[in-house]
Amino acid sequence: SQQGEEDPQALSIQEGENATMNCSYKTSINNLQWYRQNSGRGLVHLILIRSNEREKHSGRLRVTLDTSKKSSSLLITASRAADTASYFCATSGAGNNRKLIWGLGTSLAVNP
Amino acid sequence: DAMVIQNPRYQVTQFGKPVTLSCSQTLNHNVMYWYQQKSSQAPKLLFHYYDKDFNNEADTPDNFQSRRPNTSFCFLDIRSPGLGDAAMYLCATSRIDRENEQYFGPGTRLTVT
Numbered sequence: 223s224q225q226g227e228e229d230p231q232a233l234s235i236q237e238g239e240n241a242t243m244n245c246s247y248k249t250s251i252n253n254l255q256w257y258r259q260n261s262g263r264g265l266v267h268l269i270l271i272r273s274n275e276r277e278k279h280s281g282r283l284r285v286t287l288d289t290s291k292k293s294s295s296l297l298i299t300a301s302r303a304a305d306t307a308s309y310f311c312a313t314s315g316a317g318n319n320r321k322l323i324w325g326l327g328t329s330l331a332v333n334p
Numbered sequence: 335d336a337m338v339i340q341n342p343r344y345q346v347t348q349f350g351k352p353v354t355l356s357c358s359q360t361l362n363h364n365v366m367y368w369y370q371q372k373s374s375q376a377p378k379l380l381f382h383y384y385d386k387d388f389n390n391e392a393d394t395p396d397n398f399q400s401r402r403p404n405t406s407f408c409f410l411d412i413r414s415p416g417l418g419d420a421a422m423y424l425c426a427t428s429r430i431d432r433e434n435e436q437y438f439g440p441g442t443r444l445t446v447t
Contacts, residue, residue: 253433264338264424264438265377272433310376314434320365320384322434324376 228311228325236333241298243328245311246291252314254287254294255322259308268296268309273316301332337361340425340439347415348447355410355442357425366408367436368400369424377424383408384430412444420446 228245235241247254253272257265271278271287271294278285284297298305308329312322338359347353357366364385369377380394383402397419399411412419422443426436 255435257436257438262422262441262443264340264440265426265436267435267437270433270435308374312436320382320389320428320430320434321379322436326376327374329374 228309228328230328231326232329232331234331234333235301237301237303239301239332241301241305241330241332243296243309243311243330245294245296245325247294247311247313247323247325248292249313249323250316251289252316254285255312255314256283256285256294256296257310257312259310259327261307265310298330301330303332303334306330306332338425338427338437338439340423340442342442343440344443344445346445346447347412349416350414353412353415353444355412355423355425355444357408357410357439358406359425359427359437360406361427361429361437362405363427363429363437364405365428365430365434366402367426367428368398368408368410369426370419371422371424371441380410415444415446417446420444 255270256268259265269280282299287294308327310327311325367382368380371377381390402408422441424441425439428436
């Protein structure tokens with residue numbers, strides 16, 4: 223089942239610009255994860271942020287989590303054409319950590 | 335390199351003709367998942383195995399079955415594919431003690447003619 227909503231659904235930027243994607247969820251979570259999916263391929267895990275964390279960095283990625291608003295954002299700095307992909311957030315719930323609840327995804331196009 | 339492998343990458347089957355998709359992993363993860371993903375949509379969980387314990391999603395059609403003969407392999411059987419079953423099928427694995435980070439295979443694109 224899907225509980226996450228992501229916005230924007232689609233984002234088009236120029237190389238070098240920053241890209242910000244947002245994710246909202248409905249129930250309490252253990253962690254929130256971001257995945258990337260290149261066209262026609264499987265998903266790749268990017269970063270995980272726990273419910274007691276507020277911000278996390280990994281290379282050009284910065285993730286924030288606001289549990290009071292049940293929302294997260296993914297920032298990609300200095301974007302590259304190779305960042306063109308769909309990005310999904312997924313939450314691991316407090317009651318069942320074997321399943322992820324997926325957001326609807328943001329399609330990012332980075333134009334050279 | 336440890337990884338999740340799916341075969342075949344592309345599968346064409348006829349309406350109503352049974353098809354089996356396979357997934358293998360060298361990560362030694364105890365949980366394996368099958369997802370269905372249609373164009374521009376989020377992955378939809380069909381079922382998962384926690385070791386040998388099979389867990390079916392309530393809305394997974396009976397047309398879809400799965401087998402996990404050992405830790406490394408998992409199969410998705412579609413008994414009578416319909417046109418609506420055309421999709422990307424993704425296999426994923428996770429370790430239950432690693433906060434459910436999931437590792438995905440490249441997927442099998444199923445076409446039903």
